[in-house]
Structures are given as C-alpha cells and as structure tokens.
Amino acid sequence: MQFSANLGFLWSDLALPDAIRAAAAAGFDAVECHWPYAHAPEAVSAALAETGLAMLGLNTLRGQPGENGLSAIPGREAEARAEIDRAITYARAIGCGSVHVMAGVAEGPQAETVFLANLDHACRAAPDLTILIEPLNSYDAPGYFLSRSDQAVALIERLGHPNLKLMFDCYHLQIMEGDLTRRLTRLLPVIGHVQIAAVPDRGTPDHGEVDYRHICAVLRDLGWDRPLGAEYKPVGATGDSLGWLPELRRI
Numbered sequence: 001m002q003f004s005a006n007l008g009f010l011w012s013d014l015a016l017p018d019a020i021r022a023a024a025a026a027g028f029d030a031v032e033c034h035w036p037y038a039h040a041p042e043a044v045s046a047a048l049a050e051t052g053l054a055m056l057g058l059n060t061l062r063g064q065p066g067e068n069g070l071s072a073i074p075g076r077e078a079e080a081r082a083e084i085d086r087a088i089t090y091a092r093a094i095g096c097g098s099v100h101v102m103a104g105v106a107e108g109p110q111a112e113t114v115f116l117a118n119l120d121h122a123c124r125a126a127p128d129l130t131i132l133i134e135p136l137n138s139y140d141a142p143g144y145f146l147s148r149s150d151q152a153v154a155l156i157e158r159l160g161h162p163n164l165k166l167m168f169d170c171y172h173l174q175i176m177e178g179d180l181t182r183r184l185t186r187l188l189p190v191i192g193h194v195q196i197a198a199v200p201d202r203g204t205p206d207h208g209e210v211d212y213r214h215i216c217a218v219l220r221d222l223g224w225d226r227p228l229g230a231e232y233k234p235v236g237a238t239g240d241s242l243g244w245l246p247e248l249r250r251i
Ligand SMILES: O=C(O)[C@H](O)C(=O)CO
Pocket: 034, 059, 100, 134, 136, 169, 172, 195, 231
C-alpha cells in the first residue's frame, strides 16, 4: 500500500514546501494538504518537482473558525464560487488532481440545493480535476452539512458528474457509521480518495477501533492502487510518529 502525507496535520510546523521535502525524506509516496493558499504556488511546485511527489488534493477555504467551508450556505453562493474557483486555479498551478469542496455548517433542503448548485459549478469548471465531498463526524464538526456517506452518495448520484467523488475518511466514517469493510466495498465506484487515522483519538493508524492492516488488505484486494491519505494528528514530532508506516506499506 502507498501513502500520502496529509500536510495539514503532518509536519504542520513547517512551511508547506519544507513539509513536502520532509514527507519525501520520510518515504511517503505522495502528499496532500488542507489550505495551501498562504504559499506561492511556484514554491509548492518547486518542492514537488524537486522531490518527485504529487500533491493529491487540497480544500476550498475553511473560512472563519468553525465554518468549515461555505458551499452549502444559502446567501453565500458568490463567495463560495470564488473560493471554488480559487482552489481550482491553485490546484492546476501545482498539478494537484483533486479539490475537496467544503460544505460548511448548514442543514435542510435549501442548503442541499445550494450545495448541489455549487458542486455542479465546480464539476463543470474543472472537468480535468476530481471534485471531492467528505462526510465529517459530528463530534469534530458539529452541524457540518455532510456527515453521512449515504447523503454524499445521493448528492453524487443526483448530479451525475463523473468527476464528483466521495472522500472516504475512515476516521470520520468509523465514528458515524462503522462497517468499514462492507462500506468500502460497496462504495468503491464512487470513492475518489481514502484517508486514515486512529479512532477515536485521530492519532497514528496503529491503535484504536480500526485495524488498518485489515483495511489496507481489503483495499488491496479490491484493486485500490492509489495512496491512502495519512490524515492523523501526531503527538510530538511527526518524524517520531511514523512507526506504523513500514508495516502498512508492505501490504
Ligand atoms: O478533517 C478532515 O478530515 C478533512 O479531510 C479536511 O480536509 C477538513 O478539515
């Protein structure tokens, strides 16, 4: 199995270009990030070129603390689309293949209509990219519009864009729904990216409720051949948190 270092959490003490270099030196196969916008795309591209790593994904802007995006919030469509367009432009500038469109705190039919329209905009504006939507668990992200995989799949099916996919974050979905083996198997055709972390502490993927040796074997047997996003929160230095990596890489 291959792994992508999520630089939103790993080496978050370093500037993004240096975090990319650290991930390469530690043996990661790819990187992904949350919000790269404080860094010039040229500096990020240079670090990617120097290390040979690909940036797999980035997010639309989170907004104010607790907002977690804007794309399902009625009345903020213009801002949401500007952020989607900015994310697409940034992704293209650094050769990044996917954009996670963050929904924000909202609920109800009006929020769903707005989210669908903004996702439609993103998918049409970037047929060359994968647009991801990600259910977040309700403990970490109370009130977030998207919290369940069936809700995400219904949106994906409603829009019918081939480039709209599910970000299957095993951490969030174990907390909300469990049954990860069957869920991964059933949802495989709509999954665009998979992320991992221990449950419930969001630490290294080598303890807690989920046995990632099993999950990696399931994904391998399903033919999954892309890096899994290591999106966990290291306790202390990231370099000291990588004991899990060799064993999972052998799967
Ligand atoms: O928190 C997560 O799981 C996400 O993947 C994310 O990017 C939003 O914080």
